[in-house]
Amino acid sequence: MIDLKDLRETPDKYRKGAADKNVRVDIDAILDFDLRHRAAQQEFERLRAEQNAASQSIGKLKDPEEKKLAVARVGTLKASVKDAEERARQLETDLQALLLLVPQPADLDVPVGRDASENVVVSKWGEPKKFNFKTQNHIELAQKLKIVDFEAGVKLGGSRSYMLLGAGAELHMAVIRLALDIMVRENGFTQVTVPVLVREEAMQGTGFFPTGREQAYHVSEDNLFLTGTAEVGLTAMHAGQTLEESQLPLRYVAVSTCFRREAGTYGKDTAGLYRVHLFDKVEQVVIARNDIEESKLWHRKMLGFAETLLQRLELPYRIIQCCTGDIGVKNASMLDIETWMPSRFDGKDPATGYGETHSASRLYEFQSRRLNLRYKGADGKVRYCHTLNNTVVASPRILIPIIENYQNEDGSVTVPEALRGYMGGRETIS
RNA sequence: GGAGAGGUGGCGGAGUGGCUGAACGCGCCGGUUUCGAAAACCGGUUAACCGCAAGGUUACGGGAGUUCGAAUCUCCCCCUCUCCGCCA
Structure with missing residues (x-):
């Protein structure tokens, strides 16, 4: 708003x-x-x-x-x-x-552009690994290793459904635990559990409605909606409250199952773990003072936490400044992280090999106004908070770069060192 | 799922048709007193919107209604609590 x-x-x-x-x-x-x-x-x-x-x-x-x-x-x-x-x-x-339909104007540092094709690469980290054997994509690898069962998933849940099994499920939990440890243990975020079934006000308050309404599952019996991200719960948690300036910034992190209808994406990324209706995500949210410079600072910091995770996993990635046409109605600015997924690479243009894994948003007062989320400043004045959010990790999508980058010639997958501690010391999946 | 109680200002808690935006207490802010503080005493203390201002409107969980007039009466919804049943 x-x-x-x-x-x-x-x-x-x-x-x-x-x-x-x-x-x-x-x-x-x-x-x-x-x-x-x-x-x-x-x-x-x-x-x-x-x-x-x-x-x-x-x-x-x-x-x-x-x-x-x-x-x-x-x-x-x-x-x-x-x-x-x-x-x-x-x-x-x-x-x-x-x-409610008026978009938050993009910040001045956001390049003007029509769509994702005009996004700008800000930086790159890591070099895509050169394989000296014929590589397989994550679907082939996972099926042969029996760590994902797509057929069973579809049988139970329809298209874009899957089941992780054995080491696949363990890998999934391991990245989530690593992400939480980075946020909670290393960076002082407070872990929160959130309702994933919420009222319409929470969806509208966080800006997912009315634009985008078709992306949410609606439980009509109780008139509740399944959230597509923990951002809803973490941001709307203090709706209607007037916080004290001394409490800010609030730094929250939550794991939640995310539900997305993916309406209008028929035919896009139909196979594999890339675009699915249900996944788990560790999300970070910061509720800050009404200060543009401070918001920008947190935006960079939050991006940095996600980078830390990818660097621990030793996965090459690049950071994208999304252009005005690609940041959605809510955001003043949005930076995506795209991680190297060998199977997406066309063999010529390196840009084709990166797939989106993270999205960091800076919203200023947009959500706070809708949520009536305010704080009382040291000067006694009441102002709207600024809100920000970013992915820490979303799985199983992150399993794509892990499985593909860590594959070996014999079809086995080496477990990234950073995850071994969460998998009983296991070093390979074969 | 069945039965009942209740939702009033930062908090507690009055208020059952007009003089109540709301008694009283606590808290908070300012002052007096004090070397300073506590206590005591005095005064102040809801918010949103419109308006240059004077002023006005709205809000007692939300919505609809009755009435010239509603915090107070009626209906619907939401939420909280208690008991019973069921259940991870």
Whole structure:
């Protein structure tokens, strides 16, 4: 949610912000609704004041005849008050609905671009390994090693379903535990468990609704939604509260199962572990003071925590600054991490070999406004918090680069050193 | 799933149709007192929105309704608690 006052004062900022993000919103219509809403509001308030005054005087009247007359007089006022109220309320509802669609304008340091093709590579870490034998993709490797059963998954859960077994499931838990240890033990984040079944307000408050509603599973029986990330729980946890500045920044991390309908992706990445309906993810969220520089600092730090994990796993990756057309309505800025997945590499252009594994978002007040998440500053003023989030690790997607980069000629997979401690010291999967 | 109780300001807790945006207590802020503090005493202390201002409107879990007028009456929803049943 953007600030209506700010939109009123600097509409061009939001016109450009939406255009840059390829989002169509009619800012002029919003301004017009706003104008009409305020006029209607004032009209209603004037009439209501009149009615209130008249009603109050009735209470003081003693003479029953006089009272009767006064009641009748106010009775006629009632209808016009109700009318004016209805008009003002309707305008407000329309205005709010439109306002929810206005994207957060991208930050100035975000390159303008149409879509993912115009994203910018910021940095690279590690060199993709050269194999001196014919490599296999993670699907072939995993099936031969019997660490993933796709058929069973589909039989039970339909398309984009899978079952990890044996060392596959162990590997999955190992990366999650490594991710949690990095965040909790090494970086002081507080681990939290979150509800993955939430009310509509939590989805709207975190900005996943109304745009993107079709991506969430809806449990209609209870009118609850399955979350696609722990970001929802971690960010909405303090909704409606006024925190103390001294509590900030809040640093939370959670593992949760994530549910995504993947509507509109038919035919994309249909095979394997890349795009699935259900996965587990360790997510980091920071709720910070209302300070742009501080937000930027945390953004880089949070990116760094994810890099730490990939470096421990010795997986080559690159960092992408997403362009305006690819950062979604919520974000002021978004940086993705793409990890080297040998099976995606076309043999010529190295850029083809990287697949997205992480996404770090900086949202400023966008979610806080929707969630009414504020804090009282040292100066006594109440402000909206800034929120940020980033993946620490999402599995099984991360198993793709692990299995593929660590494969051996005989089809076995070496367990990354950083994970061995979580797998009883196991060194290879064969 | 069945039965019942309840949701009021930062907290506790009054309030069953107009004089209640809300008694009283606690807390908090300012002052008096004090070398300083505590105690005591005095004063202040809800928020959002519209408006240059004066002022006005709204809000007692949320929504709808009754009424000239609702924290107070009616209906629906949400949430919390207690008991019974069932259950990991």
